[in-house]
Amino acid sequence: MVAIGEASRLSGVSIETIRYYEREGIISKAGRTAAGRRTYSDAEISELRFIKRCRDLGFSIHNAVALRSLAHEPAGACETVEQLGRKHLTEVQAKLAELRQLESALVELVANCEKGRRDCPMLDALMGQNP
Amino acid sequence: MVAIGEASRLSGVSIETIRYYEREGIISKAGRTAAGRRTYSDAEISELRFIKRCRDLGFSIHNAVALRSLAHEPAGACETVEQLGRKHLTEVQAKLAELRQLESALVELVANCEKGRRDCPMLDALMGQNP
């Protein structure tokens, strides 16, 4: 059993965020010492780490919680897990496509700038008349 | 002079968002009819379109406002505009790199799923012991 600071170090989740997770019911309420300080078991630290890994992979808290529930199911959860994973991957790929488009638009805008012009082609593009 | 609905259609900015922009001082306060309805000139619609284009390019509202101010400067703003553009491009590219990494991590996780296993490699990876 460790205190919240150590749990934070071991899981990579900040102290404030751990308390936030508890407040929001994302993790179960931690036990307390006589003086009211939170204590964390290895299992609880693993739980934090699990959530952290999901978040690092871009899953929403909602889905991270869903995945954690699936992990506690006796069996047969793998299919649902895969679905969640594939759905998220699709979203990430959509976001990637969007960002790539955005990047090339920006590259073009900025490239016009560097030709030593007196006018500002970037502002012109932003101000253009057509909808 | 048109009403807010028409301004929304012409600029591509939703009615709620236009009112939000006004509330937050992002655009100047619209004039009103005798009955208290907002009215928009062509110039104000262009302003909305300018902000919208900046947002579509991923600029923050803060930077969109800065760019709009620069567009109203008599001259010499182009250099600052270019700086803002390049800075943003760099951020977009950083985000892209991050997303690409995330994508390949997800691809790997999900690829392990589809081999008709009984266990769930994705959950195993999320639950792994090492920090």
Place this chain on the structure above:
DNA sequence: ATGCATCCTGTAGTGACTACAGGAGCAAGT
């Protein structure tokens, strides 16, 4: 006894909207 680190609660702020509730006004058709 002192000092410093760690912990507690509670609240407010972030960015950029979005979604109502509840009400008033306007324009067109009957």
Place this chain on the structure above:
DNA sequence: ACTTGCTCCTGTAGTCACTACAGGATGCAT
């Protein structure tokens, strides 16, 4: 004149996932 349906108004609360204090209590080492 009246009704119907659209547009508009204000004000507030919600979204997501935290982050940042303020102000105070506790724990541990010297």
